[in-house]
Amino acid sequence: MKLLKSWYLILVLALPSLFAFATQTLTGTINLIMVGDLGFVVIAVVGVSNIIMYNVFAIFSGIGHSVNYLVAQNFGAKEMRKGMQRTYLALIVSLAVALFIALAGWIGSDAVLKLTGGSEKLLATGNAYLELRFYAMSFGIISFVFHGFFRGVGNTRISMVVSIVANVLMIVLTYGLTYGHWGLPELGIIGAGYAILIGEAVQLVICLIVFWGPMHRRFQTREIQKPDWLELKLISRESGKLGLQEFSMSVSMYIFTIFVLTLGDLAAAANEVALSVMSFGFMPAFAFGSTATILVGQEIGQGKPRQAKLAGTNTAILGTIFLIALGTAELIWAEPIARLYSDDPGVYELAAYLITVSAYLQIFDGFYNFYAGGLRGIGDTTFLMRSSFVLSLFMFVPLTYLFVMVLDWGSIGAWLALYSFLIALGLAVMIRYYRTDFNSVRLKQAQA
Template identity: 75%
Template sequence: MALMKRWQQILLLALPSLFAFATQTLTGTINLIMVGDLGFVIIAVVGVSNIIMYNVFAIFSGIGHTVNYLVAQNYGSNEMDKGMKRMNMALLISIAVGVAIAVAGTFASHSILRWTGGSATMIASGDYYLELRFYAMAFGIVSFAIHGFLRGIGDTRTSMIVSIFANVLMVALTYGLCYGKWGLPELGVDGAGYALLIGEALQLVICLFVFWVVKHRQFNTRTFYRPEWKELKLILTESGKLGAQEFSMSVSMYIFTVFVLTLGDLAAAANEVSLSIMSFGFMPAFAFGSTATILVGQAIGRRDPNAARKSGTDTAIIGSLFLLVLGTIELVWAVPIARLYSDDPDVYELAAFLIKTSAYLQIFDGLYNFYAGGLRGIGDTTFLMRASLVLSLFFFVPLTYLFVMVLDWGSIGAWLALYTFLTALGLAVMVRYYRTDWTVVRLKEAGM
């Protein structure tokens, strides 16, 4: 009975996050399908831009992840005055970061796209689109911090509603602005960039309304707190470590993409289609990983490390079941799913082959996310950073180079390297989780 109650609590928290992440993933998928009619060069443009923006997001995502676990701990310990001080400082940091991202987009978009090593045609087609993506990210990084706060207090439902609204709007605007529908101008791939920019801007407006208006009565969110150096240092340090963790993975994926681009635009398009489809596996992985952070963090706040450990285990079990079902669907219907993205047989047949290869291997990416979420909940951020840095840059990158550039195994070599890396990372984080001495785990305090 106690087990069923724990699983019910996990699902009540995880399903809204799952729907939110699903909407984000579906938005990217639908957008890619819509721009697919513009040709495989445009597919490659969007794919490469996605990787670039993933890197930008990863560098600063630590702000939202830090808010998430610190607020979860403070919420569990009934110390939300401290949680609000931390949230206010994190919000100011994220706004400053957003401004810096917008400036970088204005002056560096063309150079960054050129550094990917893509063809001259791809660079010319995607220059302004990438600039618009930078502006959208400037808004998105601030919204992510607020979503981190909402999840930290266990309000995954509100976070889901905001995400769904913003992403549905992005899909509609992408269709209208790409192809000139509903009286909107026909802007091609740049229209997709404007759609993301408008959607992210409106999402931030709604997030700020929820934070400053809806949550004010409960948490005094409009109260100004004077920054405390120790707390500010804690947030910057933890954000830096979690950002480095995500960035090491994202930059290795960027290098992975550069290697794939050497195989030609067609291989790049098939790779992007495959990554888009496999991102449906990332969806439950992220959702249940976020749930693990919430439950573990709140249990640590209540000084109940045994419940915290069990929460992480139960979350990993349920999340793995979701991934097994999803992997079966991808394995059986790989070809028709890939054909939704492109009617070019060379593209969809290669993409389907890559999908079948990795259908069940994505369980290891799930293990990484589930147990990393649990480790974030206890503040074990140093290990996460080190494991990610070492395996991403000193294992994944050399392995991809070996399989693609030396052994000349083409796209399949790239994907074998990717999932070998994810398997190693998932197992490493899982072992760390169960080797942790939970009896000595304490709340994260400034100066620790």
């Protein structure tokens, strides 16, 4: 009975996060399908821009991740005054970061796109689109801090609703602005960029309304706490470690994309289609990983180390069940799914092959997310940073170079390198989780 209650609590927290991440993933998928009619060069542009934005987000995502686990610990310990103080400090940092991202997009989006080594046609088509994506990210990085707070206090439903509203708006505007429907101008791929920008801006506005509105009754969110510079130091340090963890993975994916681009625009398009489909596997991995952070962090805050470790284990079990079911569906319907993105036989046949190969291997990506979420909950951010950095740059990148550039294994070589890396990372994080003595874990505190 106790196990069923535990699983029920996990699902109550995880399913809204799952729907939120599903909406984000589905939005990217639908948008890619909609712009796919503009040709495979446009598909490649969107794919390359996604990788670039993933890197930008990863560098600064640690701000939201740190708020998530710190607030979860404060919530469990009934110290929400400190949790609010940490949230406002994180918002100040994220505002400064947002201004930097917007400036970087305005000045250097064309230079960043050139670094990918894509064709002249890809560069000419994607420059303005990428600039708009930078502006959209400046809003998104602030919203991510609010989502970290919402999840930290266990209110994943609000996070879900905000994500659904913003992403549905992006889909509607992408269709209207790309092809000129509903009286909107026909802007092509530029319209798709404006759709994402408007959607992210609206999401931030909704987050502000929820945070200062309904959330105020319980957490006094409109009462700005006196800044504590030691807490600011803690936020900066934890954000830096978690940001480096994500960035080392994202920059290795960026290099991975550069290697794939050497295979031609068709291979790049097929790679983007396969990554888009496989992102449906990342979706439950992220959702259950976020749930592990919430539950483990809150149990640690309540001084219950044994329950904290068990919560992480149960979350991983349920998440793995979801991934097995999803991988089976992807394995059976790989080609029909790939055809939704493109009617070019070269694109959908190669994409379907890549999807088939990785259908069950994505379980190891799940292990990484589940147990990394648990380790974030106890504040073991240093190990996450080091393992991600070492395996990304000293295993994944060299293997991709070896398989693609030296052995000339093409797209399948690139994906074998990707999943070799994910298997190693998933196992490393899982072993760390079970070798950690949770009885020695203490609440994360600012130190002089």
